[in-house]
Amino acid sequence: MSRILCECREITRETVQAAIDDGATLKDLKRLGCTVQCGSCLPEVEDMLGKRRAWWADIHRPAALAAAMGLAVLFAPPLEDLLASGPENTGHDGLECADCHLEAPGTTRQQLQANTQWLLGSRETPADFVHGPVDNDACEDCHDRDGEDRHPPFRFREARFEDARDAIAPQYCVSCHQEHQGGRVTNGGETCEHCHEEFEEEVLEPDHQALADDGRFETCLQCHDFHDNHLFDEPTSLDDAIPLDEVQAYQDGGEDPYSTKKRFGDGR
Ligand code: HEC
Ligand code: HEC
Ligand code: HEC
Ligand code: HEC
Ligand code: HEC
Structure with missing residues (x-):
């Protein structure tokens, strides 16, 4: 049995680690019930989040940067001029591209600088380039079920x-x-x-x-x-x-x- 980490909700360390390995953020963990009641597990959870194995840890840096540059070309504004691989999904024909393809933080120049620093080893993490990936938050911004989804x-x-x-x-x-x-x-x-x-x-x-x-x-x-x-x-x-x-x-x-x-x- 794995040790209980969040006492109030009886959530084990194993559960928290599995969620983190799978990309959970602090916000996701809070939805699981972690850290929200007495808060005493917060330092340990933050520590675990800090040691998260990142997706880019396995990637050769120049290759990753080349991929990011490729994406930058793909997603370089205006996105509207690009062709997606197929027609809009049901109900999505009125949407702006940017409703889902959110801008990554920073100007293009800042992102370029940050990625160059990462490539040269003076920065720990790469920066998202122009457009970040489309994640659940983007969908849930419009499709919010207020906790009533039976399969959240x-x-x-x-x-x-x-x-x-x-x-x-x-x-x-x-x-x-x-x-x-x-x-x-x-x-x-x-x-x-x-x-x-x-x-x-x-x-x-x-x-x-x-x-x-x-x-x-x-x-x-x-x-x-x-x-x-x-x-x-x-x-x-x-x-x-x-x-x-x-x-x-x-x-x-x-x-x-x-x-x-x-x-x-x-x-x-
Ligand atoms: C409802 C959300 C949504 C909207 C609106 C949307 N996209 Fe996408 N798009 C996605 C998702 C999800 C992917 C898959 C890649 C990912 O997860 O980042 C994707 C992928 C793409 C890709 C990569 C190739 C492909 O088709 O998989 C291009 C190019 C693209 N979108 C362009 C556009 C353009 C241009 C518009 C506006 C006309 C647009 N998208 C509107 C969600 C959306
Ligand atoms: C494991 C598969 C699966 C995942 C993950 C999933 N869905 Fe669905 N979704 C379905 C299926 C199957 C249907 C068709 C049955 C139905 O209408 O519920 C559906 C239907 C829908 C519908 C139309 C019916 C309705 O509920 O109004 C919306 C909107 C929707 N999904 C949004 C989402 C969003 C947003 C997410 C992520 C937060 C998501 N889905 C995650 C499988 C999935
Ligand atoms: C900017 C708002 C917006 C975003 C972002 C968005 N959607 Fe939608 N979506 C809509 C609207 C509006 C409809 C049409 C609703 C209706 O059918 O009345 C729709 C319809 C749908 C439907 C079909 C529902 C039905 O019953 O016909 C599904 C499934 C769906 N969206 C899933 C997603 C998923 C998955 C994402 C994230 C990749 C997403 N949506 C992002 C606004 C959005
Ligand atoms: C002919 C219609 C029908 C089919 C086919 C069916 N279900 Fe159901 N299911 C029901 C009904 C009706 C209930 C509610 C039963 C009750 O409350 O006593 C139910 C209840 C359930 C429950 C809740 C059980 C519980 O009390 O925990 C689950 C989970 C479920 N179904 C999943 C499935 C899955 C997975 C399949 C496919 C293998 C499936 N169902 C096929 C009609 C169906
Ligand atoms: C990734 C896991 C997962 C998948 C995939 C999944 N379910 Fe479920 N489902 C669950 C869990 C967890 C519950 C909640 C059971 C509980 O709380 O005891 C549930 C509950 C249900 C219930 C009962 C809700 C109630 O009223 O008690 C139904 C019906 C159901 N699922 C149908 C489906 C159908 C149909 C599919 C395929 C389209 C599906 N599920 C796919 C995990 C899943």
Whole structure:
């Protein structure tokens, strides 16, 4: 057993370390419940965050800088003049490119200087170049579920989801919603099996364990939505379930078969 690090919420050091290894920030850890109550674990958590193994530690510096420069060309303003690899996703046609591709901090010249210093070894970390990566914060700025999402991505930074992280990276919105694909969902029912192999038999109608044992994970989205944002009654029989082709059409950008009524936003 790993030592308890955050006493108030009984969170182990192992859980915190796994989250940090996977890129969690202090903000993410706070959402897990860490450091927010009595605060006595904050120094240790900050220490662990400081020792985080960075993504760039494994990269040869000149190669990384060349890659950053390449990206700078790719994302050099005006971004609007560049062609993304495909059409906007469902609902995103009115958005500005910069709604998701946020500017990296600093002027281009400062970023160049910082990266040159890093290349020469006088700076510890490289700087983002012109545009940083599109992360969950960008999506959640518009799609805020106020803590009511039944599958909030930050939860999947917990240690017990390690296998699922390796397989499908469910801690990132873009793992299931690749952008510039002209649809809604790029990775749907295939994901369920990575976390729902076992069920408490007595509570369920239909027999979920039989479905899972038979590998019938394509059925899951015929009765359940993923985020629990739709207001509808989940069918109790496969006969009443949403036909598979309608589920697929929805993921590809077609009509919404669950309900037009939602808890949050109109699709937000
Ligand atoms: C809803 C968010 C969103 C909007 C709006 C958006 N993008 Fe993207 N874009 C992404 C994501 C996510 C990626 C994947 C790369 C990443 O994660 O940084 C991406 C990748 C790209 C890439 C790399 C090649 C590719 O297609 O994967 C280019 C070029 C690009 N976007 C250009 C644009 C332009 C031009 C616009 C405006 C017309 C735009 N984007 C609007 C989210 C968005
Ligand atoms: C600037 C605001 C904004 C940002 C940033 C944004 N979206 Fe959206 N998104 C919207 C709007 C507006 C819609 C259309 C809502 C509607 O259907 O009424 C939408 C629609 C969607 C839909 C389809 C919803 C539906 O029911 O049709 C998905 C899925 C989605 N966004 C995922 C994402 C993901 C993933 C990201 C991050 C890469 C993201 N969005 C970033 C504003 C945003
Ligand atoms: C493990 C896969 C997965 C991840 C990760 C994921 N989604 Fe989804 N998302 C789905 C699936 C499957 C659907 C279609 C079923 C549904 O409507 O809930 C969906 C539907 C949606 C919709 C439309 C329905 C609604 O809830 O209004 C939006 C918007 C959306 N996702 C946004 C996001 C955002 C924002 C994130 C990150 C914070 C995210 N998703 C992360 C799988 C995922
Ligand atoms: C990365 C792990 C992960 C993935 C992938 C995943 N789930 Fe879940 N799911 C969870 C966890 C964790 C819970 C909450 C269970 C709990 O709190 O006991 C949950 C809960 C649920 C619930 C029950 C919510 C309630 O009311 O109790 C449903 C239904 C569900 N998931 C359906 C799905 C479907 C459908 C898919 C595939 C599209 C899916 N899940 C994919 C981890 C996951
Ligand atoms: C025919 C419709 C149907 C199908 C198919 C289905 N479910 Fe369900 N599921 C339900 C209903 C209805 C409930 C609520 C049962 C209850 O509350 O007694 C439920 C409950 C659940 C729960 C909550 C169980 C709990 O109490 O912790 C989870 C998790 C879940 N389903 C996941 C899945 C996954 C994963 C799949 C795919 C293998 C799936 N379901 C397939 C209808 C369905």
